[in-house]
Amino acid sequence: MIIVYMCYGSAHSSVVAASIHIGLLPIDRVPTYEEIVSLPHYDKTSNDEIGTLFYMGKDEFGNYVYIVGARNGREIVTKAIYSFLSLYGISEKDILVVDALPTIGLTTKIGGITSRRLGIIFLGRPITVYGILKKYNNFVKLVTDIKTKLQIRS
């Protein structure tokens, strides 16, 4: 199965959620600043890359985990993905799209705009990490819920 974590720009929330999912980040404690910034694709995706699917890794069930950015069109993009793939007989049993954006708060959003849109990385990046650490429990809950859902399905 393919699991796609989706957020605005595939730079912060989707990266963190996908990393927890594949075991790059812990679920029993809040990670350190270094653990977050060293994640693949963290705070790196450029504007042109929004919409590109990035592979993050494989989870313990053998599912392939990806991230993608959809700006403010997450609902439309999700619908397009499901309706398009259904033309090829690929159903929600084969792909799960998860909106990771609701996990973050205003702090990460401000940090994300500062770093990605304004290009002030030295200022924006630490703010995004601070925001994520503050809301880390939301990410753990999201991933745990998804994994429970996957276990029920299988």
Add this chain to the structure above:
Amino acid sequence: MKVVYYSYYGCYSSPICAYLHLNDKSKIEKEEFFKIPFLFQVDYGQMRFIGKDNNQNEVFIIGMKNFSENIKKTLCDLMEVFKIKEDIIFIDTSHYDVIFFKVLMNLRGKKILTQTIDNFLYNYYLMRHKNIKRFVERYKKIL
């Protein structure tokens, strides 16, 4: 091959173009115009099948708002992930959409204005029907 006509709303210019793709006619008559599948039916992100052309290409329409570049990129990447080998062509018809379409759709919802708005939208098509036809024909030749 899949041919996907898309626009912001996916329920005006794209169904018209898809209909012309499947029906070889230079002008759509008024009665027929309002029978075009999915005309005025907003459903963003939903891929809707219109029919098969003479070359067995499947013709679809979709409304993508301003996220067309995102969606196309994501769908193409997913085709690679799922090893889907079929060719797909996305054709942007937004330049044949009507400005303030959403406002017109809201007004169309009022019974008293439905006919006026319908007439306007049909006349708008008539004004551009030659260009729309040429546009569709050009793509049909490429396929």
